Structure formats: structure tokens, C-alpha cells
Amino acid sequence: MYVELVECSNMDFDKRRFVLASDRDLEDIFASNADTVLINTAMGEAVRGQGPSSQPRPNSRSGMKALAERQEVASRIHQSAAGLKNALSGFMTDGEADYRVFAPMAKDLTDAMRETPAIALELTRMKTKDEGTFVHSLAVGAMMARVGEAMGVDAHGVEMLGLAGVLHDFGKLLIPNSILKKQGALTPQERGVIHSHPQLGYHKLKTYRGMPEMILDVCLHHHELLDGSGYPDKLRDQGISTEVRISTVCDVFDALTSVRSYKKAWTTEQALSWLFENEARFDRKVVVKLAEITDAYALSA
Numbered sequence: 010m011y012v013e014l015v016e017c018s019n020m021d022f023d024k025r026r027f028v029l030a031s032d033r034d035l036e037d038i039f040a041s042n043a044d045t046v047l048i049n050t051a052m053g054e055a056v057r058g059q060g061p062s063s064q065p066r067p068n069s070r071s072g073m074k075a076l077a078e079r080q081e082v083a084s085r086i087h088q089s090a091a092g093l094k095n096a097l098s099g100f101m102t103d104g105e106a107d108y109r110v111f112a113p114m115a116k117d118l119t120d121a122m123r124e125t126p127a128i129a130l131e132l133t134r135m136k137t138k139d140e141g142t143f144v145h146s147l148a149v150g151a152m153m154a155r156v157g158e159a160m161g162v163d164a165h166g167v168e169m170l171g172l173a174g175v176l177h178d179f180g181k182l183l184i185p186n187s188i189l190k191k192q193g194a195l196t197p198q199e200r201g202v203i204h205s206h207p208q209l210g211y212h213k214l215k216t217y218r219g220m221p222e223m224i225l226d227v228c229l230h231h232h233e234l235l236d237g238s239g240y241p242d243k244l245r246d247q248g249i250s251t252e253v254r255i256s257t258v259c260d261v262f263d264a265l266t267s268v269r270s271y272k273k274a275w276t277t278e279q280a281l282s283w284l285f286e287n288e289a290r291f292d293r294k295v296v297v298k299l300a301e302i303t304d305a306y307a308l309s310a
């Protein structure tokens with residue numbers, strides 16, 4: 010069993026990655042005051058859980074109830090995707106629009122996420138071909154809001170993170186479908202056009218009244234990576250804000266766990282494991298929070 014992280018005040022364990030060699034090691038962890046223990050299931054046995062202070066979570070939900078809940082989640086998602094598609098097309102054609110037209114949508118999204126925690130994860134698996142970008146945007150918005158909440162961001166900040174996620178790929182709406190939805194390999198020139206979506210979105214969003222700087226920052230920089238290998242500005246480390254780091258992790262997690270024409274969807278565990286292994290590029294604190302959120306969902310589903 011590969012222990013990715015133990016969060017506790019005991020310095021013997023805190024922030025260490027190690028292979029759990031014996032039952033004695035496991036007993037030592039449970040005897041500590043650990044808040045959270047994350048086991049990297051891709052590296053070993055599939056056992057994950059929380060520390061001794063946590064109550065065991067119920068896992069006896071009936072299949073019928075779970076199915077009904079999934080259908081409810083699916084219907085809310087498809088309604089929201091249709092609503093987002095309408096709102097974004099109105100936003101595109103009306104240069105005087107105020108970004109606050111999206112505020113009720115961000116609130117709905119964060120409220121729905123609190124009522125049904127499954128939404129953030131189910132969103133990633135429920136895209137139809139036509140609504141791909143819209144559902145991706147909702148999924149990233151919901152995950153960013155949840156991660157922000159888990160990191161202690163206040164209610165207004167959580168809503169703004171949700172909105173930043175909803176708008177992060179706005180620039181893709183400005184790219185012709187012949188390139189965006191092209192089947193098969195892209196030419197270097199077409200790849201260049203797709204890679205321009207952060208700047209396209211940023212310049213368009215900047216023309217709207219009152220657009221918060223944080224949302225512009227997320228739109229322009231959500232493909233930047235901590236080691237400087239991202240785009241468009243090749244920012245590194247401290248040059249990348251916390252909100253952008255949250256967006257990068259959530260964006261990549263959604264991409265990895267989605268089915269694409271050229272690949273199968275990765276499982277949550279595979280995607281988290283890959284993000285943990287690439288800590289030079291993705292903020293480990295954010296990945297840990299995302300892992301805690303997905304773990305809570307997995308154990309309560």
C-alpha cells in the first residue's frame with residue numbers, strides 16, 4: 010500500500026510519501042491524530058480512508074436510490090448545459106453585457122453541488138458530443154468551487170471560482186468548429202489556433218463591464234504549469250496565482266476522466282495518481298484537496 014499523504018501534527022508522518030510495509034505501520038498511523046490518510050491506489054492495494062477520528066461512512070445505499078439520484082443529476086446537468094449554451098451565445102453577441110448575468114448560474118451551480126456532491130464528478134462523465142465544451146465548463150466550475158470551499162475560501166470567493174471555471178474556455182467559442190471538432194490529427198497551424206484560446210477568451214472577456222481580474226487571470230492562464238512548460242506566458246511557480254493553480258488541476262482532471270474520440274476515460278484513481286506523480290507541474294496542495302473531495306464522494310456513493 011502506497012501512502013501518498015498523512016495530514017496530522019505528528020512530524021513522523023506529516024507530508025511524507027512512503028510504502029506501508031507492515032500492519033504495524035498502519036497501526037502507528039491510526040494511533041496518531043491524523044485527519045486524513047490518502048492511499049495512492051494506482052501504486053498498490055485499493056484501500057483509502059480517513060483517520061481514526063472519522064465515523065465510518067455508510068455504504069449501504071440501495072441500488073434503486075442511487076440510480077434515481079444519478080438520473081436526477083443527469084437531468085440537472087443537461088438542463089444546466091443548455092442554459093449555459095444560451096447564456097454564452099447571448100454574451101457573445103451583446104458586447105454591452107454585464108458578467109453578472111452569470112451570477113445566478115454560479116449560485117445555482119454551487120447550491121446544486123452542496124445538495125448533491127456527486128454533481129462535480131458526474132459532470133465529467135456525462136458529456137454528449139454536442140455539449141462537450143459546455144459540460145466541461147460546468148464540471149470545471151463545480152470542481153473549482155468545491156476545491157476552493159475545501160481550501161477555506163469564503164462563500165463569495167467560492168461562487169467566483171465557480172464562475173471562473175464556467176468561463177475558463179470562453180475563447181474556444183471563438184474558434185471555428187472545423188478546427189475545434191476536427192477528427193484526426195491537427196496540423197501545427199491548427200494546433201496554434203487551438204492554443205490561442207486563452208488569449209482569445211481573455212481579450213473578449215476583458216471587454217465586458219466589471220469582469221473580475223481573477224476570472225480574467227484564470228481564463229488567460231489556465232494552461233500554465235508550475236515548471237514553466239505551459240502556455241501562453243510560460244509562467245512558473247510564484248508567478249501562477251492560487252486560483253489559476255486550482256483551475257489547472259480541475260481542468261486536467263476533467264480532461265483525463267472524460268471519454269475523448271482518441272482515448273478511453275481514466276478512472277478517478279488513475280487521474281489523481283498521474284497528477285500526484287506530476288507534482289513539478291501541478292500544485293500538490295490543490296491535488297490533495299481534489300483527492301479528499303473525490304474520496305468523500307467515492308465512500309458515500
Ligand SMILES: [Fe+2]
Pocket residue numbers: 177178206231232
Ligand atoms: Fe482551455
Ligand SMILES: [Fe+2]
Pocket residue numbers: 145149177178260
Ligand atoms: Fe478547459
